[in-house]
Amino acid sequence: MKEIDGKVAVITGAASGIGRELALELVRAKASVVLGDVDEKGLAETAALVAEAGGVARIVTCDVSKPEQVDELAARSYEQFGAVHLLFNNAGVGVLGPTWTTTLEDWQWVLGINVMGVVHGIRAFVPRMIQQGGPAHVINTASVAGLVSIPGNSVYAVSKHSVVALSECLYHDLKVAGTSIGVSVLCPAYVNTGIGDSARNRPQELSATNPHAADYEPMLRKALASGRLSAADVAKITVEAVRNDRFYVLPHPKIKSSIESRMRDILDERNPTNLLPT
Numbered sequence: 001m002k003e004i005d006g007k008v009a010v011i012t013g014a015a016s017g018i019g020r021e022l023a024l025e026l027v028r029a030k031a032s033v034v035l036g037d038v039d040e041k042g043l044a045e046t047a048a049l050v051a052e053a054g055g056v057a058r059i060v061t062c063d064v065s066k067p068e069q070v071d072e073l074a075a076r077s078y079e080q081f082g083a084v085h086l087l088f089n090n091a092g093v094g095v096l097g098p099t100w101t102t103t104l105e106d107w108q109w110v111l112g113i114n115v116m117g118v119v120h121g122i123r124a125f126v127p128r129m130i131q132q133g134g135p136a137h138v139i140n141t142a143s144v145a146g147l148v149s150i151p152g153n154s155v156y157a158v159s160k161h162s163v164v165a166l167s168e169c170l171y172h173d174l175k176v177a178g179t180s181i182g183v184s185v186l187c188p189a190y191v192n193t194g195i196g197d198s199a200r201n202r203p204q205e206l207s208a209t210n211p212h213a214a215d216y217e218p219m220l221r222k223a224l225a226s227g228r229l230s231a232a233d234v235a236k237i238t239v240e241a242v243r244n245d246r247f248y249v250l251p252h253p254k255i256k257s258s259i260e261s262r263m264r265d266i267l268d269e270r271n272p273t274n275l276l277p278t
């Protein structure tokens, strides 16, 4: 998708962090944006920032874990613009804690958003994109957590490894079908956003969380605070990758040594290396 000017982009998780900055970066590139999120106040704030940047945002309250709400996001986007060229399946949440004390609610909440949210986005938008014809691009936000596995991170890692695999299969399927729809998978390391406070939007009925989550929080907060790139940097790198039709988007090059170490463990059939600093 070389030319972003005049295109229509839909972004989930657009009320905060990376999603908000993607919206601003796309508007600066002269795209029209549709913003989806569960956080209405945050959506309104992003829409105000978009207006300041000289763009117009259509906002749709949307819980990506609910297929009917993602269908509605697609229906409203197509009603308004007649086409969608860029879909950013970006909404995501995280939880921490040892695997065996992870609650069923942790699994349901995180997989419902991080995995099924992306599935719902693909199911709602890709058939319409194929039908509209011409170039389009789907960008799924995974994480470096989709390429490595660290202690205390099973739910999030399972979700993000799934997004990487889902994106790779989608890429192949769209090529085999002869479409001109590209795919990218965004895999950032730590970025200082609202991700450490993901529970702010957690539904009451899924609120039971890992009793040992708090043990891991200081490590996460420290890592987020020391993130070398801002959400705006990540958005810029991502939009550039879309322009260049690049599938794997790894904004933090230093983390590649950890990815390599995991790949080496697999290829050498060595037991997994603990990639956290001890």
Ligand SMILES: NC(=O)c1ccc[n+]([C@@H]2O[C@H](COP(=O)([O-])OP(=O)(O)OC[C@H]3O[C@@H](n4cnc5c(N)ncnc54)[C@H](O)[C@@H]3O)[C@@H](O)[C@H]2O)c1
Residues within 6 Å of the ligand: 012, 013, 014, 015, 016, 017, 018, 019, 036, 037, 038, 039, 042, 062, 063, 064, 065, 090, 091, 092, 093, 113, 141, 142, 143, 144, 187, 188, 189, 190, 191, 192, 193, 194, 195, 196, 197, 198, 201, 224, 231
């Ligand atoms: N911040 C990081 O260090 C980091 C690193 C790698 C990947 N990511 C991924 O980046 C993406 C964006 O996260 P962020 O870091 O900007 O965090 P963030 O918390 O700032 O933004 C996430 C957004 O998702 C929204 N959201 C939560 N539940 C939702 C739901 N059910 N439906 C729709 N929207 C929902 C939140 O309201 C929020 O606006 C996520 O997929 C996250 O996993 C983040």
